[in-house]
Amino acid sequence: MSTLVRVCSVDDVPPESAIPVEVPRNGSRLELAIVHSNGVFYAIYDECSHAQIPLSEGDVGEGEIECYLHGSRFDLRTGEPIGLPATEPVPIYRCLVEGNDVLVDVSAPLDPTAAPTYAQEF
16 A cells, blocks of 8 residues: 655755655654756765665766765665675665655555566656
């Protein structure tokens, strides 16, 4: 069952950047980075799997996000690490754009090996 939550406006996330958002989920708060890269919006867990640093503070470009502390890079489509020192993936969430709203399905992280339903072009 999908649980779509409005997390921000498309205007809040300039191209090739990320912002942190907190969304309610199951009585707690889920910390996500909403990322706008190559005209697509993504939702990725806002913590590097290597050093527990907010990914939303890192550099964005060409469908990747880089942790500012040690340089670990992650594929925004899958959450998989594509640059050391990280070796573990970061959870990703389905992200949709409706009008001027960015929505995220917070019911569960996506399976990165499944058919791509991770983002919608804007």
